[in-house]
Structure formats: C-alpha cells, structure tokens
Amino acid sequence: MDGKATTAVPPVELQAPPAAPARSWRAMLLAPELSGWAAVLVVVAAWEAGVRLGKVSPLYLPGPLETGGALYDLFATGHLMADTAVTLTRIFGGFLVAAVTGVGLGIWMGASPRVQAICDIMIAALYPLPKVTLIPLLVIWLGQGELFQLTISWLGAVFPIVINTVLGVRQCDPGLILALRDLNASPRQIQWKLVLPSSIPHLLAGLKLGLGVSIILVVAGEMVAGKSGLGARLYLSGQILQTDQVFAILVLLAIIGIVITKGGDLLDRVGSRWSAD
C-alpha cells in the first residue's frame, strides 16, 4: 500500500509546480471576478445589435454607440460636468450632515433610554414613509433652491444611519462593558473607548445604505423641482424628446452608482475586519 501511495504522488511533481496556465480570453471572461463586467458587455452588445437589426427609431431607443456619443457631446458642449458637480455636491453635502447628525443621534439614543423612547416612535413613523412624498411639502417650505436639495438628501440618508448606529450601539458585548468597568472606565470613557468603536461595522453599513437613498432622493428632487443638476437635465431632455440625452444621463447615473456602491462594499469590508474576533 505504501508503495502505491508513493507512486501515485511522485515527489518530483510536488517540488516543481506547473507554471500558471496562460488563460484564454474565454476563460478570463468567465472568471467569476470578471463575469459581472462580461455580462454588462453582452447586454450592451445585444442592445446595439437589437437597435440596428430592428431598425428602432432613436427617438424611442438610441443604441449604446449613439448614447455614448450624446454623453460625449453633453460633456463637451452641454456643461454636463457642471450638472454632475452640482448633483454630487448635493448628495454628499446632505449625506455628510446626515452622517454627523445621524451618528450623533444614534449614539445618544443608544446611551439614553429616555432619548431612545422619545425618538423611537417618530423614527418608526418617518422611516418607512417614502421620502419622495415629502417633496411637495419641502418645496412649499424651503423653495426650490439648495436648501431644499440638501434637506431632501439629508432626509434620505439620516434614517438608515440613525437606525444602524442604534443597532450597533445596542449590540455592544456586555462582557466588554464589564471588562471596561473593571478597568475603572467612566461611563463617558465606556462610550468613547468601547461603545462607539464597537458600533463601527453597523455604523459603516448605515452610511452605505444612507448614501444610496441620498442619491435617489436628490435626483428625484432635481427632476421635480430643480433647475440644475443631473435630475433636472434628465427631465428636460425627456420633455423635448432628446432620448439619446436621456440615455446618456441614465448611463452616467449608473456609473456614479457603480462607483459609490463599490466604495460602500469597501466600507463593509473594513467594518467586518475591524471587529473580527
């Protein structure tokens, strides 16, 4: 039996592992890490082919090449860069205010049962409410300017951030709290040295969710009430049947979405490493 075992696994092979095989194009496209992009490529190709073969009017459905061209033109001559900057500023402006207020309120709620009780029902009432339904009211109160845009962005992000922060604070390991009390930590020190850092994974998850909602609401807000920004531009292009421009802006929004979602995934990974036991 011993002899068989050694012949079955020759030591020579173990010492000299074969060089990494050159991967074919097909293999690379099918690799799991690239298959997502490959799928996008397939969809875009089918889109172009469909439009050409079916002779669809570009008024209804412009092909990807035409969309790309429109996107280029918009950037080159149509000041799309300025609109993108305006929209991103609104998203991140409201989001940053929401991050500070949301995390602050979440920690406060986690630390104080009274504050928790005060805020709990209000949050339960407002959280599931689709925030777009508040747009008409906000326009009446705040007008159609930047204050309105920042408020709608803040409103979108703040709830997921508060709720996840409270969750993170609540899930602090009671054993660790005992350990810190044993080290004579004051309640304030326990908050700063233990509760806040231990809530970081949940907190990051909340920030990621909040940013996603911010994007939706800012674009919606711009479409309904904006004079500038990607949402307003999108709405205007639709009104005058510039379908290729509509598609161009949608593609741009999708790209922004990819960048932000992938950034969020990175936050998640940082979070899970942070508290890995």
Add this chain to the structure above:
Amino acid sequence: MTTEGARLLSEIVVRDLTQAWRTRGKPALLALDRVGCRFPAGKVTSIIGPSGCGKTTLLLMIRGLLTPTSGTITFRYAGHDGPVDGLVDGPAASMATVWQGFNLLPWRTVLGNVTLGLELKGTSRKLCHEAARRALAAVDLSGFEDKYPRQLSGGMRQRVGLARALVQDPDVLLLDEPFGALDAQTRLLLQEQLAGLVETTRKTVILVTHSIEEAILLGDRVLVMTARPGRIALELAVTLERPRRMELTHTPAFGEIFDAIYGRLKSEVERSMVLAS
C-alpha cells in the same frame, strides 16, 4: 502597591451576602443566600461549586460590578486605627479581573489591550507602553505586541487578559474561570504559569473555577459552594508546599484534599441536577 499611600489590605470580609433576581410575575430567584466568608490578603482563595451556584455573581459583587440585594463586603486595612468598611462608598481595594471569555477589544492590538486600563487613568503613553511590555514579558508574550486578538490562540488571548490585569498592579486579582474556555493541555500549561506568578507576586487572589485540581493547585484555601441558592458548604486550607507543580496532583496529600472536595461537591452537583430537571 496600594493605591493610596501605605494603606495595606489585610482582608476582605463578606457577611450575609444575598442576591435575589426579581422578575415580574415570578417568585424571586435566589442566587446567593446569606453567604459569609473571608479572603485573607496575600493568599489565594479558590471558589468551587456546581454550575449556576452564584460563584461568578459573588465575584462580581466583590469587584463592585453588581450591587447585592443585601449584606456587606468589607475591605479591612492594616495600619489604620480601625477597620474601614467599604461596600457602598468607602474605599475599595484596587482590583483587576481576568474573564473566562477573555473580553479583549478586537480592534486593539495586544499592546493596546494591555495599556487600556492605564490609558483610562491618564497615564502617559510612554509609561503605559513600558508597563505593558513588562506585563507581556511576564506572561511570555514578548514579540506579540502588534498582533490583534483574532490572530492569537485561546491560551495566548487569556495571557493577554492576565497581562491586562497584572499591569494595573492590583491589590486583589479576581479570576473568573480564567481557563474555562481553553483546551486541556493549554489549561495545564497556564495553570502552572499562573501558579508561578501567584507565588512570586503574593497578591490577594480570588479564583472561581470548575476544576478541583485547579482550585487545589493554585489555592491556599478552597471554598466549596452549595447548589443554588449558593452558600458556603465547606472551607478548607490547602497546606501543600509551594512552589506547586502539576506532578503534585499524583501525591496522596493532594488526593486527600481532592476527595474531601469531590465528596462534598458531588452531592451538590447531584442536587443541582435535580433542581434543574
């Protein structure tokens, strides 16, 4: 080192200590029932008893992390006109605890975990690091300062827990089933290491354990507790010579003490099983 001047702890006296857990609509659950015992300074007292007998509850109350329903814990000091009682607001001795579940902060390095207690006191960074390195050397963990708890084995994590307690240089060291979560071999090794540390520092140690060998090997005295509600069933002195090594467990003198404890413990464990079913 005592915390304030030359105040020297002489003993901790526990009198009529009772802990009752009250839940609405149910009769109060008596965890500890009028426990009385004393812990002489500079000695190791082991507490052993069936699961759920309130050993850990007793330890938490001595540490001041849990308020007893009734009864007193008094810290007596030598070199004073009279004994100073210290349950609610009097002076308690400086204490540090080693936990069964390690309770290390996962986002702090080994060094960061050991320095935490000193940091909270406002000790300078340099002194923190020096003291922590010395404590880590005492538990044979030099060279692991920059590792994170998740990168260490259970035995190493508990040595970090031990270093975190030792670096505080407490009057009283509380050990709550410190090796309960470790495998048998690691446990043996750490028991010997701890026996050595205890012998050289001559601290007041209270050790809660499930293991009779551990209780005898480390203890100058062993308290055996009854099944719930916990009381002191038996108290015996362990007069075996120090330093004590694992081989001691095979001697007739050790066996005699073992049998005395086991005889009493067995009936209590049986009783607790009847209670549980």
